[in-house]
Amino acid sequence: MKVSWDHVYAWRMRRQYLDPRTTQGASAIVGRLCGVQAQVWNAAELAVALRQSTPAPDSVDRDFADRSLMKTWAMRGALHLLPPSQAPAYLSLMETTGFWLKPSWQRVSGVTPRQVDALTEKVAGILDGAVLTRDQLVTRLMADTGFKSMEESLRSGWGQVLKPLAWRGVLCHGAPQGNQITFTSPASQYPTWGTMPAPDEAAPVVISAYLGAYSPATAEVFDRWLSRGSTSKPRLRRWFADIGDKVTEVDVEGRKALMLTEHVDELADIAAWKGLRLLGGFDQYILGPGTTDDVLIPARHRGLVSRAAGWISPIVVVNGRVVGVWQILDQEIVVTAFPGSARMPLKQLEAEALHVARARGLNALSVRITD
Structure with a gap:
């Protein structure tokens, strides 16, 4: 077909x-x-x-x-x-x-x-039925001399040493305690958690x-x-x-x-589909197919979407394709169209801006278009 x-x-x-x-x-x-x-x-x-x-x-x-x-x-x-x-x-x-x-x-x-x-x-044993901050978890681990050499890696905010544990179903994030992240066992915290296939x-x-x-x-x-x-x-x-x-x-x-x-x-x-949508940063609409999809995002404009340090910009989607990016400054949505893109329909942008405002718990956001 x-x-x-x-x-x-x-x-x-x-x-x-x-x-x-x-x-x-x-x-x-x-x-x-x-x-x-x-x-x-x-x-x-x-x-x-x-x-x-x-x-x-x-x-x-x-x-x-x-x-x-x-x-x-x-x-x-x-x-x-x-x-x-x-x-x-x-x-x-x-x-x-x-x-x-x-x-x-x-x-x-x-x-x-x-x-x-x-x-x-x-x-797996430490987190069974427990919710611990990173410091609490590492402190418990350091009581066992076999893990002493891993302390620096375990305290790293990148979590590279902990990711395999997440993928084995042993660890996930719990509710934060203030500004501190926590870890817990999914099997002990989530009633709908199943066995690892x-x-x-x-x-x-x-x-x-x-x-x-x-x-x-x-x-x-x-x-x-x-x-x-x-x-x-x-x-x-x-x-x-x-x-x-x-x-x-x-x-x-x-x-x-x-x-x-x-x-x-x-x-x-x-x-x-003929229309316009404003989608936020790291949206699955582009993460699903990937930012290297040059039909969805023209290669020459990819740098405006996929930024340094893995940052993915909020995007403007017209007729299904990404045609620009946007950001909120004060009470205003500032839209930056990709160079050479067709003129964006202001009324549709304003309607989307209202939806964004409601999604952010705001009353309204105005719109400004830049090149």
């Missing part, structure tokens, strides 16, 4: 609750998006609220407090919100990357794979969920989203081969990619 990018973007907008928006709460939205990046908490809040027809700025906080959302290191090693019932499948695939087995990682961290295994077992069992679940939001996509695009391309290529090919006829190949203006067979007719029948 052959389709256009206009069809693809219209379908993604629908599947990602961008048009139409939804009345669902945070956990349902996060589940559909295969997680929401949460390195910056208010970016995750905005990603959810902007997808709600009546924005609820506290939706993420509520669902995190009632334990229908959890925060943990997941895709690409970044912090994400995930529904606890779905998280084990994603984490199982992340563990297959095994980056702590690489000599380069061991040289930098000073930690061996055997020490990671010992740390996994020790932390084997990677080959988790793969069809995660791939199907991903294709249900970001189709059409190739195995390589999926792996960039999952692990920055770190999955073993034979394993990745096997995962996709094992899905069989649950996926169908489609041709998008000469690019061949996969989508769930159950969605093919919907994609073929959908009308092109």
